[in-house]
Amino acid sequence: MKLYYSPGACSLSPHIALLEAGLPYDLVKVDVRAKKLENGDDFLQINPKGQVPALALDSGELVTEGPVIVQMIADRAAGKNLAPAHGSAERYKLLEWLNFITTELHKNFSPLFAPVLSDDTKAFFKDRLMGKFKYIDGQLAGRDYLLGSQFTVADGYLFTMLAWADRMKFDLSGLPNLTAYKARVAARPKVQEALTKEGLLKAA
Template sequence: PFDLVRVDLKAKKLEDGSDYTQINPKGQVPALGLESGDLLTEGAVIVQMIADKAPHKNLAPAHGSSERYKLQEWLNFIASELHKNFSPLFQPALSDDTKAFFQDRLMGKFKYIDQALTGRDYVMGQHFTVPDAYLFTMLAWADRVGLDISGLPNLVGYKARVAARPKV
C-alpha cells in the first residue's frame, strides 16, 4: 500500500503548497518515504525494493544471481541512456535543433533495445520484470514528444504487450 502525492516540479511544491525540497532535497521525482523514516529517491532502486517486497510476483531475479545483475544493467541503461536524454525534450526554452539532437540520440538507444528484444517478450526474456515498467514509461514519453518508433517492430510489439497487461 502507498499514498500518491502530486508534485509541481517547476515550483517544487506539493499539492498542499508545501516545499517539496524539504522532503527530497534533489527536487526530483520519484521519492518514496518508508515507514522506517528512510527516503528512496531513485526509480531504479525503488522498483527493486518493491520487487523484493513481493518475491512471489517474480518482478526481479534473486539477489546475487547473474540475472539480477542483468536486471540492474537494464535499469541503469534505461535511467542513464533513455530517461536523462528525454529531459531536454521537455524544456520549452531549447531550440528545435537541440531537441532534434536528443531525439536522434534516443532513436539510437531505441534501435539497440529493438534488437535486444529479438525473440523476447520482455527485456529480461519471457517474463515481465521491473525494467519493463520503466521502459514502458519511456515509451509513453516517446509518444508525448512525438518520437516515432513505428519502424522498430520488436519495440512496437513489446509496447503493445506491456500495454495489454491488466495493471497497466
C-alpha cells in the first residue's frame, strides 16, 4: 500500500492508523498546493480530487476520504481492535464520531487556513470550533478514548484535529478532559512514530 500524504495534514490520521495496525506501507509525499509528488509527477493523475489522504492498494485501486480509509485499515487488522465489529452498536458509535469529526471539526477548520478570509470570519469559525471542543470535553469525562478504554481510528483523527488547534493557537486549557486526552494519545509510540516520520517531531 502507498499512503499519499502531506506533513501534518489530515493524512496524519490514516498514517497513525497504518502504524497502529502494523500494516506494511510506503509513504509518498504530496505538495497539495502544486498538486505534485516529490519526483515531479502530477498528483491529479493519481487522485483527481487533488487532496490527501489517498491510499493506493496493492490491487491498483485508490481509496480516498479519511474516514473511509481508516475504517478499511482497521478492518484489515481486525486483531488490533482499531474499530468495533461491523454491525455492532459500537461500530455505529465509531461512525458517529468519524462523521462528527469530519463535518463539525475538519470542515470548520478549513476557513482558518484560507488567507483570503477576514479575521472576523476566522473568529466566527474559531468560536464555532471551541463549542465543538467543549462538547467533546464533556463526552470524554471518565473515558480514556472516544469509545471508552480502547483506542480506535477515530482517536487518531481527533488527535490530528487537536494538532491543528495547536497550530491555530486555540486555548484548550479550560477543557481538562480534552487536554488530558490529547496528551494520552500523543504519548502512544505509534503516534510519535507517525509524527517523527512526517518531520513534525524530532527523533529522540
